Amino acid sequence: MVKFLPLKQAVAENLNDGDTVAFEGFTHLIPTAAAHEAIRQGFRDLTLIRMTPDLIYDQMIGMGMAKKIIFSYVGNPGVGLLRRARDAIENGFPRAIEIEEHSHAGMANAYEAGAAGLPCAVFRGYRGAGLADVNPNIRSVTCPFTGEALAAVPSIRPDVTFIHAQKADRKGNVLVEGIIGIQKEAVLAAKRAVVTVEEVVDNFDDLHPNLTVLPRWTISAISVVPGGSHPSYAHGYYVRDNAAYLEWDEIAADREKFQAWMQANVINRTADDFASRVEHLRKAA
Amino acid sequence: MSVQPGFTANEMMTIAASRALKNDDVCFVGIGAPSAACNVARLTHAPDITLIYESGTIGTAPDVLPLSIGDGELCETAVTTVAVPEMFRYWLQGGRISIGFLGAAQLDKFGNINTTVIGDYFHPKTRLPGGGGAPEIATSSKEIYITMAQTKRGMVEKIDFFTSFGHGEGGDHRQRLGIDTAGPTLLITDLAIWKPDPASKEFTVVSLHPGVTRQQVRETCGWVVKFAEALDETPAPSELELKTLRDLQARTKAAHEGTGKGKAA
Numbered sequence: 001m002v003k004f005l006p007l008k009q010a011v012a013e014n015l016n017d018g019d020t021v022a023f024e025g026f027t028h029l030i031p032t033a034a035a036h037e038a039i040r041q042g043f044r045d046l047t048l049i050r051m052t053p054d055l056i057y058d059q060m061i062g063m064g065m066a067k068k069i070i071f072s073y074v075g076n077p078g079v080g081l082l083r084r085a086r087d088a089i090e091n092g093f094p095r096a097i098e099i100e101e102h103s104h105a106g107m108a109n110a111y112e113a114g115a116a117g118l119p120c121a122v123f124r125g126y127r128g129a130g131l132a133d134v135n136p137n138i139r140s141v142t143c144p145f146t147g148e149a150l151a152a153v154p155s156i157r158p159d160v161t162f163i164h165a166q167k168a169d170r171k172g173n174v175l176v177e178g179i180i181g182i183q184k185e186a187v188l189a190a191k192r193a194v195v196t197v198e199e200v201v202d203n204f205d206d207l208h209p210n211l212t213v214l215p216r217w218t219i220s221a222i223s224v225v226p227g228g229s230h231p232s233y234a235h236g237y238y239v240r241d242n243a244a245y246l247e248w249d250e251i252a253a254d255r256e257k258f259q260a261w262m263q264a265n266v267i268n269r270t271a272d273d274f275a276s277r278v279e280h281l282r283k284a285a
Numbered sequence: 286m287s288v289q290p291g292f293t294a295n296e297m298m299t300i301a302a303s304r305a306l307k308n309d310d311v312c313f314v315g316i317g318a319p320s321a322a323c324n325v326a327r328l329t330h331a332p333d334i335t336l337i338y339e340s341g342t343i344g345t346a347p348d349v350l351p352l353s354i355g356d357g358e359l360c361e362t363a364v365t366t367v368a369v370p371e372m373f374r375y376w377l378q379g380g381r382i383s384i385g386f387l388g389a390a391q392l393d394k395f396g397n398i399n400t401t402v403i404g405d406y407f408h409p410k411t412r413l414p415g416g417g418g419a420p421e422i423a424t425s426s427k428e429i430y431i432t433m434a435q436t437k438r439g440m441v442e443k444i445d446f447f448t449s450f451g452h453g454e455g456g457d458h459r460q461r462l463g464i465d466t467a468g469p470t471l472l473i474t475d476l477a478i479w480k481p482d483p484a485s486k487e488f489t490v491v492s493l494h495p496g497v498t499r500q501q502v503r504e505t506c507g508w509v510v511k512f513a514e515a516l517d518e519t520p521a522p523s524e525l526e527l528k529t530l531r532d533l534q535a536r537t538k539a540a541h542e543g544t545g546k547g548k549a550a
Contacts, residue, residue: 026340026369027355051369052417075414077353078316082414089412101401103420104339105373112370124378128450128462129420134406149463179340179360182369212368233357242352242541285357 002172002216007196007228007271010221011037014192019159020047022190023056025232026181027077027240031164032056033228033274034196036266038162039063049158051107051182055231055248058082059266061097062258068098070156072107079245083252093255101135106153111182113155114189125151161190164229165214166236168197169204172216178235180212187214196225198237227274230281238281292522294475295434297494299325299530300522302386302432302473311335312384313377313422318432319386320350321530322473328529337376339418341367350537373418377425385426387419389433391444394487394508395458396431396451396469398423399444406446416448423449429469435476435505442508452486476502478519482511492517 005013015021015038023031023038035056047068048057055076060066062084074085087093102110109121122141126132132151141152163183167175174195176183187193195214200222204213226237231244251261292300295318302322306312308331314323327334327346335344340355344364351359360366367376376382390413391399400419404410423429429451433439451469452458459468469488472479478492489511490502495518503510522530 027353028340028357028360071415073415073417074412075417077355078351080414081412086412090409101415103416104369104418105378105421108370108373112374123374124425125421127424127464128447128453128459129416129423130401130406130447131416131420178357179342179355179366180368181340181355184368185370235357235360239357240353242356245352246541 002219003221004172005221005223007033007037007223007225010194010223011041014160014194014220015041015043016159017043018045019043020049022049022156022158022161022186024050024161024163024181024183024186025229026051026179028179028181028232029164029176029183029229029234030054030056030232031162031196031228032230032232033225033271034162034164034194035060036269037271039065039262039266049156051104052077053082053085055245058084058248058252059262061085061088062094062252063262064094066097068100070100070102072102072104076245076249079249083249084258087255100137101131102138102153103129103131106138106151107156108182108185110153110156111185111189114157115185118155120152120154122150122152156189158186158190160192160194161186162194162196163187164196164234166198166234167204168195168200168222170200170202172219172222173204174214174219174222175204175207176212176214184212184214187218192220193218194221194223195219196223196228198226198228198234200224223271225271225274227276227278228271230274230277233281237285238278239284241281292527294494296522296527296530297519298432298434298473298475300526301478301494301519302430303329303526305430305471305473306331306334306384308333310383311337311381312386313337313339313382313418313426315387315419316351316354317388319388321533322432323386324350324533325526325530328533329526337382339369339372341369341372343367343376348536349540350533352541373421377418377421380425380427382426383428385422385429387422387429387431387449389431390439392431392433392440393442393444393451395453395455396429396472396481396486396488397444397447397453398431398449398451399446401446401448403445419449423451423468424464424466426466428467430471430473431469432473435474435502437505437507440506440508452481455486456484476505487511489513490516492519494519495521
């Protein structure tokens with residue numbers, strides 16, 4: 001049953017060295033505070049799964065925590081490349097990492113299959129695409145009814161998934177709204193799930209009944225971390241800090257600058273710092 | 286490279302691309318130049334165009350261009366916002382997209398696109414972001430429009446990696462793979478408008494932007510360029526088109542720089 005825990009404890013109880021882990025959020029609601037807590041606790045040999053690795057995986061890869069990444073877009077959307085990830089892939093710095101690359105459709109279908117308890121996902125994809133030649137986990141099956149060749153990829157089943165959401169109620173049910181991304185599937189596909197939320201409310205009774213809700217029994221732990229998604233955003237709470245994404249390009253371009261930034265902004269900080277990071281963004285929301 | 290006083294080559298490219306979009310199109314929009322072109326179309330001649338971003342926003346009408354495919358404004362102004370699996374299964378794979386609008390790092394004359402790696406996949410010279418939604422956008426959208434600025438490094442005889450399949454080796458290669466959509470039907474660069482030859486599927490220049498010469502097109506393209514017999518000149522941007530694009534870009538610049546100093550990315 002779900003437990004309300006401080007983030008430090010929620011991460012320590014649910015993540016282990018060598019785990020396969022997804023920190024999901026599709027541009028919106030990226031669980032940055034949870035990722036920073038994982039960095040502070042120094043986990044090693046992680047297999048990081050995520051459709052768009054974004055800054056948090058650039059940071060984990062740059063800190064040498066990843067042995068493998070499974071992804072479908074290793075860029076900083078609208079800005080360019082993820083420079084720490086690129087350094088690891090091109091130069092093996094700070095360590096070589098394995099990569100397993102898919103398309104967004106492949107990843108989305110694989111998460112959905114994981115949530116559905118299926119061993120693989122079947123969809124019409126990768127036709128003519130080079131990824132099928134370099135990723136042995138992209139295979140094909142023949143439709144038993146029409147004979148059509150379809151792509152098949154293994155389902156995604158993380159040991160643990162971390163997401164950020166707007167609200168939990170006192171029982172631990174979770175509400176997500178806005179761009180809802182892949183988070184519901186990523187939680188349901190995982191053995192354990194940790195959710196950071198902007199706030200806890202008594203109940204959702206005054207909200208409309210079709211908002212995406214993860215029932216409390218699908219979640220291991222909830223931590224209240226206002227602003228925990230920065231520089232991503234939480235719809236209705238604060239806007240995306242696009243300037244920070246632009247600035248990251250410069251920070252991550254240099255190995256030493258990156259390390260100094262991580263010390264100052266992650267290692268020597270706590271999850272409580274996130275609330276102040278979004279103060280100026282709340283006014284614009 | 287300014288082609289003529291009054292507007293830049295890049296502006297001409299974006300505006301020429303916007304003109305290709307129709308009011309009843311349902312367009313899967315890539316970030317960057319495609320996004321600018323689609324929104325200029327919406328703000329000028331195609332007010333009811335349906336713009337879809339892969340984050341799940343359907344029928345969005347942003348006031349500023351998004352930095353990412355999932356900026357909040359895309360959701361706030363959308364007709365509806367759906368989960369990512371639904372976006373790719375029901376809307377894209379389900380055949381409900383008329384135009385997929387893509388950019389490219391490398392492009393060949395058959396409209397095959399590489400945004401994955403420069404060099405060998407396993408030992409890349411440059412690791413690029415990769416395909417994201419593009420591999421399936423390229424095969425499930427009814428047609429593909431491509432836009433990019435011309436360079437010899439970008440427009441190459443042979444791409445290093447097939448991120449998105451265009452016409453393959455040309456001719457009926459798509460059909461032979463069982464792909465029943467039209468694939469790339471239009472390429473708009475900063476110098477010209479290109480369309481595939483009906484038989485060979487090789488991109489052929491059909492219109493030069495104002496002030497552009499055949500020689501400029503050849504010098505900035507890595508394959509031997511074919512020109513249509515009847516070569517048009519692209520109409521210069523109208524005052525309204527230019528003003529719409531520039532206002533949009535000014536709003537966008539102010540919005541993205543204005544969010545804060547990013548002290549804790």
